[in-house]
């Protein structure tokens with residue numbers, strides 16, 4: 133499987149705090165069946181000040197540590213970018229890493245505030261699209277406005293956004309409402325891919341494997357493979373061998 137949303141790089145957001153924790157998360161991911169992970173630290177101006185130039189060095193250092201500890205996890209750099217004017221300025225300055233590219237469009241993991249879909253969200257998204265950046269919206273099933281009315285994702289899909297649902301939400305780790313909304317979005321074929329959003333080895337541990345089992349039961353193996361592997365591979369530009 134490929135996991136495009138993780139907080140493994142240590143000491144730079146609310147994910148791993150030490151290198152040991154980073155390595156523990158990587159080991160847990162591999163044990164869970166993940167072979168490739170995007171590091172997606174928060175870029176949240178005013179809260180988590182992270183920049184592509186520095187993150188690139190941090191990802192290189194972590195790659196070396198994985199090799200040193202014989203952990204067979206391939207890693208790439210992305211970011212989970214908070215919707216804000218300051219983030220847009222950072223995008224324009226070239227200091228936001230994208231997950232990858234599809235069809236000539238950069239793919240950017242975008243985070244809304246958890247409570248609302250703020251006024252101006254669509255203008256923000258349209259600005260990104262005009263810059264050839266397609267937002268992959270992180271965990272809509274955990275946004276209070278979407279939880280109250282899942283139809284609120286439709287304008288964003290119509291504009292060209294993709295949705296990433298949290299693996300743990302599918303198996304109930306974020307409560308019954310998040311699970312119900314996640315499955316409703318999945319049933320409506322509105323979800324582009326699943327990712328862990330793993331932060332630690334406690335309540336926010338890597339959990340792609342359990343989600344894959346649940347999704348396979350509900351949608352079959354072929355549809356599940358798109359959600360846990362193939363679409364992510366396409367974003368990263370990877371060609372995978374069967375069974376990876």
Ligand SMILES: [Fe+2]
Nearest residue numbers: 137139212329
């Ligand atoms: Fe996240």
